Amino acid sequence: MIGAIAVGLAGGIIAGLLGVGGGVLFVPGLVLFLGLDQHQAEATSLLAIVPVAIVGTIRQNKYGNVRRDDALLLGLLSVAGAAAGVALANAISGRVLRDAFAALMVLVAFQLVHRTLRPATERPQDRPRP
Amino acid sequence: MAAEGSPNRTLKLVAIGTMAGVFSGLFGVGGGTVIVPLAILWLGYEERQATATSLAAIVFIAAFAAAAQGLYGNVNVADALEIGLPAVLGVLIGTWLQQRLQAGVIALLFAAVLLASAVELVLR
Numbered sequence: 001m002i003g004a005i006a007v008g009l010a011g012g013i014i015a016g017l018l019g020v021g022g023g024v025l026f027v028p029g030l031v032l033f034l035g036l037d038q039h040q041a042e043a044t045s046l047l048a049i050v051p052v053a054i055v056g057t058i059r060q061n062k063y064g065n066v067r068r069d070d071a072l073l074l075g076l077l078s079v080a081g082a083a084a085g086v087a088l089a090n091a092i093s094g095r096v097l098r099d100a101f102a103a104l105m106v107l108v109a110f111q112l113v114h115r116t117l118r119p120a121t122e123r124p125q126d127r128p129r130p
Numbered sequence: 131m132a133a134e135g136s137p138n139r140t141l142k143l144v145a146i147g148t149m150a151g152v153f154s155g156l157f158g159v160g161g162g163t164v165i166v167p168l169a170i171l172w173l174g175y176e177e178r179q180a181t182a183t184s185l186a187a188i189v190f191i192a193a194f195a196a197a198a199q200g201l202y203g204n205v206n207v208a209d210a211l212e213i214g215l216p217a218v219l220g221v222l223i224g225t226w227l228q229q230r231l232q233a234g235v236i237a238l239l240f241a242a243v244l245l246a247s248a249v250e251l252v253l254r
Binding site (some may be wrong): 001004005006007008009010011012013014015016017018019020021022023024025026027028029030031032034036039040041042043044045046047048049050051052053054055056057059060061063065066067068069070072073074075076077078079080081082083084085086087088089090098099100101102103104105106107108109110111112113115116 | 143144146147148149150151152153154155156157158159160161162163165166167169173175178179180181182183184185186187188189190191192193194195196198199200201202204205206207209210211212213214215216217218219220221222223224225226227228229237238240241242243244245247248249250252254
């Protein structure tokens with residue numbers, strides 16, 4: 001219970017900071033703390049993401065950061081891919097799906113490190129003034 | 131950076147939306163891992179705009195994928211609430227923080243948590 005709440009809170013903070021759904025933490029949290037199998041955890045994570053994304057969008061919209069036309073297009077264009085992804089997930093074993101998910105986590109971790117360490121050299125505004 | 135409304139830009143949106151959808155359905159995530167970097171690289175988005183627009187797209191993506199998973203009977207509503215309700219509080223904190231600081235330290239901490247969880251998940 002405490003573990004699940006902590007995972008939820010952490011996933012939400014990450015969602016707000018990085019613009020993701022938080023699923024990359026929800027899925028392992030649901031497996032490790034609430035004992036769901038990989039397929040149930042992924043499906044349940046998707047439902048948990050919906051209110052997080054709605055509230056995050058409302059906040060970001062107030063800050064003027066949301067480009068609504070593109071967001072709507074991306075959302076609608078994802079339908080076929082999402083259906084295919086769900087069908088594929090349900091066609092493979094939990095063991096394989098879990099290992100693939102772990103690989104995804106490692107990929108996201110490296111992407112984060114890369115994005116974080118990049119700014120000092122690539123963003124002009126971060127360079128020291130002469 | 132592709133011009134607004136150009137065919138090239140539309141193709142990029144189709145590609146990003148489709149890839150995000152596959153990622154979402156296959157892994158139970160929102161797809162932001164795909165959307166944020168590609169919006170910056172392909173569409174010329176500034177980072178904060180990319181994360182904000184990604185969240186808005188995820189509302190639709192996660193809802194579609196959750197509905198599809200529901201048809202397979204995999205969704206556990208009580209557990210979704212147990213994770214999702216604290217996460218709503220979390221996203222308020224996260225978006226507030228994002229307007230005020232460079233996400234650097236938190237991103238690195240998050241990367242460490244991900245690596246540790248990946249190991250835990252595989253060894254389990």
